[in-house]
Amino acid sequence: MTGPGPVGIVLVSHSAEVAESVAALARGLAAGGPLAPVAAAGGTADGRLGTDAERIMAAAREVDGGAGVALLADLGSSVLTVKALLVEDELPEQSRLVDAPFVEGAVAAVVAASAGAPLAAVEAAAAEAYSYRKH
Structure with a gap:
């Protein structure tokens, strides 16, 4: 019997295109071995900008996959929607809103999860992206 799979990553954005693009970037930069599952949850069901709890x-x-789900949100109502879903127990067990920059945090989370890191380490890797300097 095998254990749980890697930590799953959900990227929540007001824009479906932004969520999909960041997911593709993170997958591409983490490539080279098995990838953690990554899903984009952007925009509304009718294709507008916004946040959709069902998505x-x-x-x-x-x-x-049983190891937890790290959710990264871009801003405003996407953060509030994830928080509400967590409070209402609408997300899988061991789901966590990760406080991290959206793009850099997503890449770090996918790399860590793909390497088999547990949820707490995936969250720490994503949050560490706040310290990435660009100068």
């Missing part, structure tokens, strides 16, 4: 819940279920 977030579906994405979290899609990537949940």
